[in-house]
Amino acid sequence: MLPASERTLNGYRSYSPLHAQALRAFLALVPGHGHAAATAVMRAVNLGDFGKALRLVDESHARLLDDRRTLQAVEAALRDLAPVPREGGETFVGPLARSLGLRPATLRAWEKAGLISPVRDPGTGYRIYSASDVRDARLIHQLRRGGHLLEQIAPLIARIHSAGGIGPLASTVDDWHGRLSAQGRSMLRGATALNLYLDLLDGEGGQTGSSAKPGRWATASAR
Template sequence: MSRGRLRPVDLARGHGLSTQAIRNYEEAGILPRADRTPHGYRVYTHLHALALRAFAALAPAHGHQTATAIMRAVNQDAIEEALTVIDESHAQLLKDRRTLAAVEKALRDLVPSGLPTPPESGMTFVGPLARQLGIRPATLRKWEKAGLIHPRRDPRTGYRVYTPADVRDVQLAHQLRRGGYLLNQISPLLAQVRSAGGVAPLEATLSDWRSRLTMRGLSMLTGASELQAYLRERDAGDPPNT
């Protein structure tokens, strides 16, 4: 890496960016302020190149907005603020991992329904379903009101009736509620189960989710390394202009 003067194009070329993007990054605080020539041209240095490398590594780990906040704080010498943002991002990744684990456990715990169902209709009613799960019928009605389940009404009696798909949704909601999840957190998952046509097609989705979480974790390691390299070099010499 050249330790002399660098043009915007020198920084842009190595990252597949435009020179305008480099100027935008400087304006956003991702890069420290550049000196200007007497004619007004920006002059970048190897420290700007390291800052750009750090941002490029942080973005896939934390997202563009969060990576911008980290670099802006660092370039304003607000290190504690930058570390807090990083900590919050790590905490979110841990939360996402726990959510995935809870979803996978809930899906594993789903068993083929042994619930008493009228053989002629393949449906069950609120009382037997509630007893099977050890919950109150009022809980099922609450879940219905919250939009988690959508039982139909028997046209002759007006009673709620639950299809096998409804029973599956109730079982999954029950497992997630036992895991401490709120109704508004459960609803999107049930919608995904319905759109996938059942639990089995979600295996690929869960595998992809797990892979993306792993990649985020590994990217965080790379981002931390590049950010440390930038900070070490910056603190070893004259600080960049701010």
């Protein structure tokens, strides 16, 4: 994560302002990108592979954008949801399909997409839908009628499961917004610190453009 250091005559490492800024850049990258990604970025920079370093940063930003899109989809889906009555027991694919006005094949397609997961009766092999499965099926049916795609519904169902229900999920949406905003700000701070480090590398004689070759810091890091 740091460029190679020079050694004094008695063998002690000698660190410069360049090393200090490398450490600042790493510590600034961690909150927004995570420890593993921040480590990979700094290693790439110090090996002179600036294209890889920037690609890793871009990938983190792309994941954040995906998270924002997921949140938008969840919010839109929550607005479309009507109250779902509490279910009282287990049922089979035929009765559930009839109650929803669907074909059994539709329920099986939702299962294949990972949206619902009924268990199988060990004796007959029939699908058994629990009360939570029935609730999920009703929610999926509502969202499908509202025009939502299965790939848009999947993260909502997953979030409902992790939150423990629709009510808890709705109450955490604001916190979700806050976490994504905080991560975005952290990424900005990390980018600023990383750019300062790249400027210092340029001042040391390296070139951090897209066509740059590994310079003396990369060569030193390999020793």
